[in-house]
Amino acid sequence: MPLADLLKEGERIMIICNACRYCEGHCAVFPAMEQRTEFPPRDLAYLANLCHDCGSCYHHCQYAPPHEFAVNVPETFKGIREQTYRQYAWPRALSGLFESNAIATAAVVISTIVLLGFLAVSVAAPGAMYQPHEGPGAFYEIVPHDAMIVLFGVVWMFALVAFAVGFARFWRDSGPGGKISARHLGRATLDILRLRYLDGGAGDGCTYPREAPSQARRVFHHFTYYGFLFCLASTTVAAIYDNFLARKAPYPILSAPVLLGIVGGVGLLVGPIGLSILKFRSDPVPNPRSRLVMDVTFLVLLFLTSATGFLLLVLRSTAAMGPLLALHLGFVLGLFATLPYGKFVHAVYRFAALLRYAVEKPAS
Amino acid sequence: MLSAHPIDVLVAGGGNAGLCAAMVASEAGARVLVLECAPRDFRGGNSRHTRNLRYMHEAPDEILTGAYPEEEFWQDLSRVTKGKTNEPLARLAIRFSAGVGRWMTDRGVRLQPPLEGTLHLGRTNAFFLGGGKALVNAYYRTAEHLGVEVVYQAEVAGLEVKDGAFSSANVVHEGREYRVAAKAFVAASGGFEANIPWLKESWGEVADNFIIRGTPYNQGRVLKALLAAGMKQVGDPKQCHAVAVDGRAPKFDGGIVTRVDAVPFGIVVNQDAVRFYDEGEDFWPKRYAIWGRLIAEQPGQIGHVIIDAKPIGKFMPTVFPPIVRNSIRELAEALKLDPGVLDTTVERFNRSVRPGTFDPGALDSCTTEGLDPPKSHWAVAIDRPPFSAYSLRPGITFTYLGVEVDGDARIFLKSGEPTRNLYAAGEIMAGNILGQGYLAGFGMTIGTVFGRIAGRKAAEHAAR
Numbered sequence: 001m002p003l004a005d006l007l008k009e010g011e012r013i014m015i016i017c018n019a020c021r022y023c024e025g026h027c028a029v030f031p032a033m034e035q036r037t038e039f040p041p042r043d044l045a046y047l048a049n050l051c052h053d054c055g056s057c058y059h060h061c062q063y064a065p066p067h068e069f070a071v072n073v074p075e076t077f078k079g080i081r082e083q084t085y086r087q088y089a090w091p092r093a094l095s096g097l098f099e100s101n102a103i104a105t106a107a108v109v110i111s112t113i114v115l116l117g118f119l120a121v122s123v124a125a126p127g128a129m130y131q132p133h134e135g136p137g138a139f140y141e142i143v144p145h146d147a148m149i150v151l152f153g154v155v156w157m158f159a160l161v162a163f164a165v166g167f168a169r170f171w172r173d174s175g176p177g178g179k180i181s182a183r184h185l186g187r188a189t190l191d192i193l194r195l196r197y198l199d200g201g202a203g204d205g206c207t208y209p210r211e212a213p214s215q216a217r218r219v220f221h222h223f224t225y226y227g228f229l230f231c232l233a234s235t236t237v238a239a240i241y242d243n244f245l246a247r248k249a250p251y252p253i254l255s256a257p258v259l260l261g262i263v264g265g266v267g268l269l270v271g272p273i274g275l276s277i278l279k280f281r282s283d284p285v286p287n288p289r290s291r292l293v294m295d296v297t298f299l300v301l302l303f304l305t306s307a308t309g310f311l312l313l314v315l316r317s318t319a320a321m322g323p324l325l326a327l328h329l330g331f332v333l334g335l336f337a338t339l340p341y342g343k344f345v346h347a348v349y350r351f352a353a354l355l356r357y358a359v360e361k362p363a364s
Numbered sequence: 365m366l367s368a369h370p371i372d373v374l375v376a377g378g379g380n381a382g383l384c385a386a387m388v389a390s391e392a393g394a395r396v397l398v399l400e401c402a403p404r405d406f407r408g409g410n411s412r413h414t415r416n417l418r419y420m421h422e423a424p425d426e427i428l429t430g431a432y433p434e435e436e437f438w439q440d441l442s443r444v445t446k447g448k449t450n451e452p453l454a455r456l457a458i459r460f461s462a463g464v465g466r467w468m469t470d471r472g473v474r475l476q477p478p479l480e481g482t483l484h485l486g487r488t489n490a491f492f493l494g495g496g497k498a499l500v501n502a503y504y505r506t507a508e509h510l511g512v513e514v515v516y517q518a519e520v521a522g523l524e525v526k527d528g529a530f531s532s533a534n535v536v537h538e539g540r541e542y543r544v545a546a547k548a549f550v551a552a553s554g555g556f557e558a559n560i561p562w563l564k565e566s567w568g569e570v571a572d573n574f575i576i577r578g579t580p581y582n583q584g585r586v587l588k589a590l591l592a593a594g595m596k597q598v599g600d601p602k603q604c605h606a607v608a609v610d611g612r613a614p615k616f617d618g619g620i621v622t623r624v625d626a627v628p629f630g631i632v633v634n635q636d637a638v639r640f641y642d643e644g645e646d647f648w649p650k651r652y653a654i655w656g657r658l659i660a661e662q663p664g665q666i667g668h669v670i671i672d673a674k675p676i677g678k679f680m681p682t683v684f685p686p687i688v689r690n691s692i693r694e695l696a697e698a699l700k701l702d703p704g705v706l707d708t709t710v711e712r713f714n715r716s717v718r719p720g721t722f723d724p725g726a727l728d729s730c731t732t733e734g735l736d737p738p739k740s741h742w743a744v745a746i747d748r749p750p751f752s753a754y755s756l757r758p759g760i761t762f763t764y765l766g767v768e769v770d771g772d773a774r775i776f777l778k779s780g781e782p783t784r785n786l787y788a789a790g791e792i793m794a795g796n797i798l799g800q801g802y803l804a805g806f807g808m809t810i811g812t813v814f815g816r817i818a819g820r821k822a823a824e825h826a827a828r
Contacts, residue, residue, distance in 0.1 A: 015681070015683060016621055016683055018681045019620070019621035019623075019680065019681050019682055019683040020495075020619075020620050020621045022415055022492075022494060022495030022496075022620070023494060023495070025476040025491075025493045025494070026493070026494060037677060037681055056494060056498075057494075059497075059498075059501065060494030060495055060497050060498035060501065061495075061497065062412045062413055062495065062496065062497045062617075062619055063619070063621075066405055066406075067405075067406075067617065068614060068617075069621075200474075201474070201476070201493050201494070202474035202476075202493050204474065211501055211505075212505055
């Protein structure tokens with residue numbers, strides 16, 4: 001559906017929802033809606049990103065299709081969210097990566113794997129690529145330390161700038177100024193950490209993948225994002241070890257970076273598998289398959305990044321270490337490079353929307 | 365396909381009352397079959413459009429504040445029915461509603477405090493999280509988990525009743541007719557409000573101008589079959605729950621969003637452009653349910669609420685936009701009313717408005733003087749353009765004509781003898797208690813209380 005039609009549909013259903021309000025207790029979207037009487041594109045962008053896509057408002061809607069009003073908030077908001085990701089992307093020239101997201105992501109990740117492979121082959125001593133390396137600094141015999149720092153540093157910084165610009169653009173559009181206090185930040189952060197709005201409003205969980213309330217979505221999402229956070233923590237600790245404590249990778253199993261990485265890596269195996277299964281089981285009316293491509297692309301990428309990490313961990317003292325290191329680092333670099341142009345950005349805009357909600361929420 | 369298993373309790377109707385009966389009967393050990401005439405997507409009758417239930421409580425509970433004792437509940441009911449009620453049955457409905465919130469949550473319904481914009485109901489009415497369809501979904505899940513069999517698009521076409529004893533029902537399903545035998549029968553199939561020809565029998569041709577707010581599946585077939593089988597009728601065929609809805613609402617199933625809450629903020633004229641009732645008689649939640657009937661009695665069954673710029677944003681947003689013009693005359697033309705008459709009506713109203721302090725939260729001091737009919741509260745001159753109008757039609761929620769029952773939900777025969785194994789619950793017997801008028805959330809109370817009674821009694825009878 002073209003953007004103009006999506007926005008028109010969004011406005012149409014919000015006017016129906018605002019005259020009904022039965023879903024008020026399910027999540028933040030409807031109380032936020034009730035503070036508005038008109039639904040121009042910027043407000044729809046805000047409401048769509050506030051939506052956690054839990055499905056309750058669809059399964060409980062007396063006006064859901066096949067009713068002639070055909071109110072389908074989850075589907076419409078998914079469409080509008082995808083558009084906001086493009087609209088707020090930085091640099092704008094790269095917003096096209098959201099189009100054909102699976103192919104674009106695969107192309108980037110293959111490029112980064114090839115790049116790492118090329119780097120390893122051209123830098124490692126002749127023949128060293130396929131020999132076991134052990135002890136501190138072993139990884140750097142395949143991919144040099146400085147190259148790693150520069151490559152990952154640049155890509156990560158780029159991603160952070162893209163997030164910050166996207167956040168700022170969203171914030172500017174989502175409402176009038178609004179003073180952000182520590183309480184607002186704390187509230188939005190807590191809402192994210194608990195995935196408060198995947199609880200269905202009464203704690204039974206959301207109506208996903210089907211009509212019966214279930215905690216499955218929330219649990220697997222927790223696996224995924226806490227997995228991601230643990231892996232991020234692992235990388236950060238390793239960087240501190242390496243650059244400030246002069247402790248060179250690879251680290252023993254019983255070290256903070258490896259333990260954090262194992263915990264996070266398990267999360268990134270279990271979570272994406274669970275979420276993917278739920279997606280394929282989900283009701284196709286609120287979750288049209290065409291709108292799942294970007295989600296599944298990101299889940300596959302997370303899974304493969306984690307899987308290659310485990311392979312590297314298990315086989316790091318064998319001759320396979322060299323190629324596996326290049327492969328894993330290729331995935332990690334590809335993941336970081338595509339973060340601002342795929343499903344990951346939902347975290348940025350969801351947080352921004354929850355922050356806006358905390359700011360504009362009337363004291364109750 | 366209808367199953368060939370022997371059935372203990374056959375329930376006609378898969379809305380709140382039928383599902384309550386089915387769950388209770390099944391919990392008591394009965395084999396239960398529910399026949400729902402709608403397809404799955406539209407199951408649940410009018411229950412899918414509801415949002416709250418009124419129940420008695422002596423002390424605050426998880427949801428409701430304060431206390432709502434039997435006597436106060438009874439007084440509230442007496443006021444709206446003006447005495448047209450069966451007191452023992454009404455008191456039974458009230459008493460048996462005590463603690464029903466807990467019973468509902470145990471069966472998957474989630475309750476919440478009142479929604480935004482629902483005035484003063486926090487003490488008396490529990491709201492369903494997600495609305496009536498969420499309740500219906502929860503009850504279907506629970507019923508199916510208990511082993512209740514549900515068949516959709518299955519209509520009861522006739523009943524075999526002899527000497528007050530039910531033996532079987534003729535059921536039409538997927539173009540075939542089946543004979544379904546059972547030891548007891550529960551009629552929970554709603555009113556007949558979607559059956560326009562039947563409405564015309566008492567209302568005449570004007571019924572063509574009615575909008576049916578709820579399910580198009582309430583055709584009253586079971587009610588008709590029961591009456592044909594010699595059951596005793598209760599209630600006035602013209603009595604119903606009717607509110608004023610936007611004239612652009614769909615003929616059926618428009619539900620809550622088609623209501624217009626602007627009436628207390630303006631004046632309402634008929635197609636002759638004159639006023640016909642006090643728009644500010646009482647708080648809107650206490651008066652909204654009389655306006656359907658008032659408009660049904662006007663020529664052409666249409667009313668037009670007219671407001672100026674001041675109240676915009678003060679009442680619940682409407683699903684259809686108002687007609688907006690810069691002068692009363694232009695507005696009259698857009699509404700196809702006589703511009704001169706409407707101008708005079710508004711001018712006379714404006715002249716009669718006495719100074720007061722406007723307060724939508726109270727029965728305020730803004731009133732008219734020397735105007736007939738008066739506007740007792742919230743009377744403020746309609747003088748600030750632009751002017752807006754909504755055209756209103758009678759919106760029928762449900763009809764009150766039904767079958768007479770006793771305290772065991774057992775249906776009476778015309779002779780006054782109770783039947784042996786026929787029970788009724790919900791709208792199909794609400795007319796026993798609601799002779800006229802309505803109390804918000806009380807339809808669901810009747811359905812839940814009598815559904816539970818009917819289910820228990822039917823299961824007991826089947827076990828004998």
